[in-house]
Amino acid sequence: MSAVIAVAGLSKLYRRMAPGYHLRTLKSALLDGSLTAGLRPEETIQALDGISFDVERGEAFGVIGSNGSGKSTLLKILAGIVRPSDGRVEVTGRVAALIELGAGFHPEISGRENIYINGAVLGMSRARIEQRFDEIVEFSGLGDFIEEPVKNYSSGMYVRLGFSVAIHTEPEVLLVDEVLAVGDEAFSHRCLRSIEEFLSRGGTVVLVSHSLALVEEFCTRVLWLDGGRQRLLGSPRRVADAYRQAVAEEEGREHQRAKEARELEIGSGEAAAQMAEAETAESETAE
CATH class of the missing domain: 1.20.5 (Single alpha-helices involved in coiled-coils or other helix-helix interfaces)
Structure with missing residues (x-):
């Protein structure tokens, strides 16, 4: 087996946007090469600090930790949405990410149009999207709501559409944040069955969840983040306990x-x- 995700010494700093701190211009930040370069320690938040791990092909890799521990930041970096401040991150293969509710969807246009836009962003040709369109809609269970602007969707409907598009774009790596907890129980079970099928085909999953029972049952290894640091990495039972x-x-x-x-x-x-x-x-x- 070969690693499809390799992370070494990963760190991420964010600017602390508090009143009284000196705000730098975008131009100066770009010239420095970083939005946090030159800032004093009290002006930054250390979201991640020295994280290292590999994820093998076909593995379900869990990430747990309390709110603010850096889980979502890690997934955003793996998805290429956020750049790391330091360290090395390598992800091999096409990535589909279900990270933030509604991310990647335009609220003013219909679910149908958003499928085409989102699918294209994830690397699918229009012809391939058309071939899989009916499967995406059927899996989502949205029915006629697919013609409605997504701004009228509930949070659960957003999740249905987002996951349906992501899993049908034929990714090699699937990144899933806590958003699955928003959907109804029946759809969540359907998503998990779909992820299991994806894994059986050699796909790789990184799953962030507050549900210890889920990561124990579903994942092969688990990373525990605590205050942006790597507290423990190992078997699901050991880390969860x-x-x-x-x-x-x-x-x-x-x-x-x-x-x-x-x-x-x-x-x-x-x-x-x-x-x-x-x-x-x-x-x-x-x-």
Whole structure:
């Protein structure tokens, strides 16, 4: 087996857009070669820091982590949407990405027209799109809604159309973010069956999910991102168990902090009441 995705020392910095920070011009950023070049550490956010892994052909590779851990940034870099700040990223083969809800669709035109546009962006010829058009619509289950402007679609309908186009463009690498959680359960199961068939044909999947049960069942290896860093990479069971333990420990610490804060608040209230009683007693004695 050969790696179709190779990531080494991957890092990504974003500018911290906070009031009071110096905003550079686009011209100066381009001349420097980076939108974050020359910025002070307090002016940047380290979304990813030194990530390294390979994904083999035919593998289902899972990525887990809390919100803000860098999962979506990683997928955007693999899709070529975002450039890394440092490190090496190599992806071999045609890539289809289902990352952000509605990404790649024009809201003012119909689902039909968006299929042709999105398919072309993903590398399909118009003739090939026409050949697969009925399959795409049937898989999506949108029926007559395919003629409606997509701005009228619900979030679930967006997912239906986006996944249907992505899986029928015959990609070699499929990148899927948490968007599948938006669709209804029946369609989500249909998507998973389709992904399994895609894998059986030698396709490669990178799946970001908050569902540990899903990545344990579906993936061959899992990467755990924590604060933009690579916390653990290994078998689904090992990584998921470690993640569950870390979450439980953090919840325990938060519970203890909340308990201590309540006790401090109660103690402060009792102390204030005792002080008030003492002052009242002193006043009555003086009288």
